[in-house]
Amino acid sequence: MWNNQFEWNSSLYINFIDYEKAFDSVNRTTLWKLLRHYGVPQKIVNIIQSSYD
Numbered sequence: 609m610w611n612n613q614f615e616w617n618s619s620l621y622i623n624f625i626d627y628e629k630a631f632d633s634v635n636r637t638t639l640w641k642l643l644r645h646y647g648v649p650q651k652i653v654n655i656i657q658s659s660y661d
Contacts, residue, residue: 621652625659636660 636657643653 621648623656623659 640653640657643656644650
């Protein structure tokens, strides 16, 4: 996947989920807004959001 990203000249987004809740204090509403602000496509934000539901 990593190599294909360069070959296809496309963006690669990686999401790591902290199942131990080390960062449980992060305001998720703010996180979604920041992701969109920094240009993460809404489809990717939706995928990340669904992993927290």
